Amino acid sequence: MFDLIAIAGPNDPVRKRIQDLSVDFGYSLGFVDSVDEYMEQESRLKTMFIVCSATEVKVKSEIAGMTQVVRNFAVDAFIVMVIDGKMSVEDAQFVKKSGANLILLEQEAINSAKIDLIASQKIKYKYLPIKVHELKAGAQIGCDIMHLMPLNNKYLKIMHKGSVIAEDKLAKLANYGEVYINKDELKNYEKYLEENRDGSSGSAIARCRHQMLNLTVAYIDLILNVLDQSEFTSYVLGKQLYDRCQTMAGDLLASLGSVPDPWSIINNTSIGDFGSVERGPSIAAYAGLLSLNAKVGEPTEVMVAALLMDVGLLDLEPKIARKIRQAQEASFSEEERKDYQNHPITSLHRILGRKLPMTDPIKEAILGSHEQSDGQGFPHRWRGDKVPAVAQILQLSEMIDKRSLIKMGQSRPDIQQVKEQIVQQELGSKSRFNLDFIQRVRPYLSG
Amino acid sequence: MTGGKLLIVDDETDIREVLVDSFRGTDLEVYTASNGEEALKLAQQHRFDTILSDLNMPVMDGMTFLRQLRKAQNLTPFVVLTGHGDKQAAIEALKLNAFDFLEKPWELEALKDVIAKAIELGQQYNQWNSDEDLVSGLQDIRKDNADEAIMRMKTQSRNRADNK
Numbered sequence: 001m002f003d004l005i006a007i008a009g010p011n012d013p014v015r016k017r018i019q020d021l022s023v024d025f026g027y028s029l030g031f032v033d034s035v036d037e038y039m040e041q042e043s044r045l046k047t048m049f050i051v052c053s054a055t056e057v058k059v060k061s062e063i064a065g066m067t068q069v070v071r072n073f074a075v076d077a078f079i080v081m082v083i084d085g086k087m088s089v090e091d092a093q094f095v096k097k098s099g100a101n102l103i104l105l106e107q108e109a110i111n112s113a114k115i116d117l118i119a120s121q122k123i124k125y126k127y128l129p130i131k132v133h134e135l136k137a138g139a140q141i142g143c144d145i146m147h148l149m150p151l152n153n154k155y156l157k158i159m160h161k162g163s164v165i166a167e168d169k170l171a172k173l174a175n176y177g178e179v180y181i182n183k184d185e186l187k188n189y190e191k192y193l194e195e196n197r198d199g200s201s202g203s204a205i206a207r208c209r210h211q212m213l214n215l216t217v218a219y220i221d222l223i224l225n226v227l228d229q230s231e232f233t234s235y236v237l238g239k240q241l242y243d244r245c246q247t248m249a250g251d252l253l254a255s256l257g258s259v260p261d262p263w264s265i266i267n268n269t270s271i272g273d274f275g276s277v278e279r280g281p282s283i284a285a286y287a288g289l290l291s292l293n294a295k296v297g298e299p300t301e302v303m304v305a306a307l308l309m310d311v312g313l314l315d316l317e318p319k320i321a322r323k324i325r326q327a328q329e330a331s332f333s334e335e336e337r338k339d340y341q342n343h344p345i346t347s348l349h350r351i352l353g354r355k356l357p358m359t360d361p362i363k364e365a366i367l368g369s370h371e372q373s374d375g376q377g378f379p380h381r382w383r384g385d386k387v388p389a390v391a392q393i394l395q396l397s398e399m400i401d402k403r404s405l406i407k408m409g410q411s412r413p414d415i416q417q418v419k420e421q422i423v424q425q426e427l428g429s430k431s432r433f434n435l436d437f438i439q440r441v442r443p444y445l446s447g
Numbered sequence: 448m449t450g451g452k453l454l455i456v457d458d459e460t461d462i463r464e465v466l467v468d469s470f471r472g473t474d475l476e477v478y479t480a481s482n483g484e485e486a487l488k489l490a491q492q493h494r495f496d497t498i499l500s501d502l503n504m505p506v507m508d509g510m511t512f513l514r515q516l517r518k519a520q521n522l523t524p525f526v527v528l529t530g531h532g533d534k535q536a537a538i539e540a541l542k543l544n545a546f547d548f549l550e551k552p553w554e555l556e557a558l559k560d561v562i563a564k565a566i567e568l569g570q571q572y573n574q575w576n577s578d579e580d581l582v583s584g585l586q587d588i589r590k591d592n593a594d595e596a597i598m599r600m601k602t603q604s605r606n607r608a609d610n611k
Contacts, residue, residue, distance in 0.1 A: 001587075001591045001594075002595065028591075028595050030598065147571075149567050149568065149571065149588070151564045151567040152567055152568060152588060152592065154588045154591070156571060156581065156584050156585060156588065157580075157581075157584050158581065160580070169578075172574065172575075
């Protein structure tokens with residue numbers, strides 16, 4: 001089974017884009033030139049993620065027919081249809097009803113990082129990590145349990161939904177530390193946790209982790225809605241997803257307040273690649289803790305701002321996104337740097353475009369999330385007190401997340417050490433943060 | 448790579464030595480054999496995580512060795528070393544339950560990558576060998592990889608033909 005399949009002619013630029021994507025992320029890729037060829041080879045080409053280029057189809061209503069054919073063979077797959085220009089609302093709705101999960105304009109598919117995020121969510125993060133020690137021998141598990149084989153980039157099903165966890169199997173799993181569940185089965189796992197709660201600190205920690213995962217899933221749904229700028233995307237749905245994120249952020253923050261070391265829980269539960277918008281939930285969780293304890297802003301709102309502040313990164317060209325992922329910002333060309341530094345503005349435009357109900361201070365915080373009080377930030381090079389305290393919370397949280405992120409071939413950094421380093425290196429007299437802000441957060445980070 | 452036992456099978460001493468050298472400094476335990484018969488005996492004595500084998504060998508060739516292994520219910524991931532003219536044989540081996548192939552002359556990085564993946568799979572086979580369900584899941588992963596390898600081989604051939 002391939003990680004993804006591209007249905008695109010040999011000279012179609014979408015084909016090159018998907019090929020680059022598969023190389024960048026190490027996805028296995030199957031190619032077919034046309035939907036007809038896909039039909040012939042479908043049994044060999046099973047996958048859960050399909051990008052189908054319809055850029056050469058001039059009669060837009062025919063695209064729905066192509067979609068139906070692909071959907072017919074790939075019942076459970078996530079299908080992205082790529083089109084070459086605007087289509088009428090009716091045609092677009094018909095394509096969606098025919099089975100497309102997302103419609104992207106050719107320009108968006110080729111010149112933005114949107115498809116990277118979707119592929120990552122549908123392939124790499126299709127499964128979410130849970131801790132083996134949350135599983136109890138003798139209990140019935142409500143979802144499939146998978147083991148990640150990272151070198152093969154494959155998941156092995158270790159336990160079936162409904163099976164009782166055997167003691168010897170659990171003992172073997174102990175070495176893994178983490179196992180995985182399908183994102184779609186998160187509710188079943190929640191039920192399992194509830195049924196096996198015992199009032200211990202372990203149960204409270206498991207609950208926090210679960211709420212982090214819940215927020216992650218809700219957040220990605222919101223992001224997918226935000227990046228779908230087509231006219232036929234529902235504003236009502238966007239508002240519902242936004243509200244859901246806000247509720248889940250509040251629930252998570254309440255739970256984090258009831259455990260002894262919330263920082264480690266966030267650090268150990270976070271998922272997503274370096275430099276991607278997928279880090280949003282971890283940054284939001286850190287931001288919530290800082291906001292609550294340093295009394296800066298309304299914590300849940302701050303968390304939502306942290307979730308959405310980097311959504312503009314998805315509009316960057318793939319080559320810029322690649323450099324960010326590889327921490328090679330130093331090699332940006334002048335133009336690339338300018339594009340990158342504009343991303344907070346793009347984030348805000350995206351959010352406003354979807355009519356999400358954000359307050360003005362939060363909008364300002366997003367816009368100022370990469371500004372520094374020494375004037376070295378971007379995009380507007382605000383100085384001193386012009387940078388809102390909430391914006392500084394967002395920036396500090398992103399810094400904590402970046403420094404505590406697990407890197408390939410290295411062990412996970414100790415979050416306590418990361419906090420101490422930040423206090424010493426970033427919260428001194430010469431700082432990107434302003435003095436009043438430092439005085440508010442320093443005691444909490446030092447503690 | 449985190450440990451594991453690798454068996455290298457090739458009738459040419461030089462090739463065996465180069466391959467063994469490639470894994471020096473890793474924590475792999477490497478064994479060698481010069482033909483399928485010798486390798487089969489070793490496979491009865493040890494539980495390997497991966498076998499890397501040439502196809503054309505005297506006494507017992509790689510394909511017969513693979514068949515004998517599978518006949519003995521030994522599912523150790525099998526990586527085929529192929530020469531330029533062995534494409535069809537390699538495809539046959541992949542269809543016969545091999546894991547992947549490497550074409551001579553190989554690149555060190557490609558060799559290490561394919562062996563690391565095979566070892567990871569082999570360790571899982573050895574960990575879960577008494578659980579039919581899991582073994583069947585591992586077989587699916589092996590088959591997926593073999594299918595991808597066949598497609599990769601066909602693409603490489605097509606690209607070479609296009610370049611000519």
